[in-house]
Amino acid sequence: MPRLPRASGRRIARALEQAGFDLVRIVGDHARLCNARTGCRTTVPLTNRPLPVGTIASILRQAGLSADEFRELLG
Secondary structure (H helix, E strand, C coil): CCCCCCCEHHHHHHHHHHCCCEEEEEECCEEEEECCCCCCEEEEECCCCECCHHHHHHHHHHHCCCHHHHHHHHC
């Protein structure tokens, strides 16, 4: 499995929105995103610091994205 790129929570949320996710709500410093087409839901902590690799992997697993798809969305 290719290495996951490090990214901040805000950058990850923007990438998920490009992948078709909609921002449902923001509670505190967490954003809840949902993809109506696939039914996938995920929560992303909105930080400016890079998230730990395990957290990024969990977000991608919930979103149904591969590391390669995520890397393309980040640009």
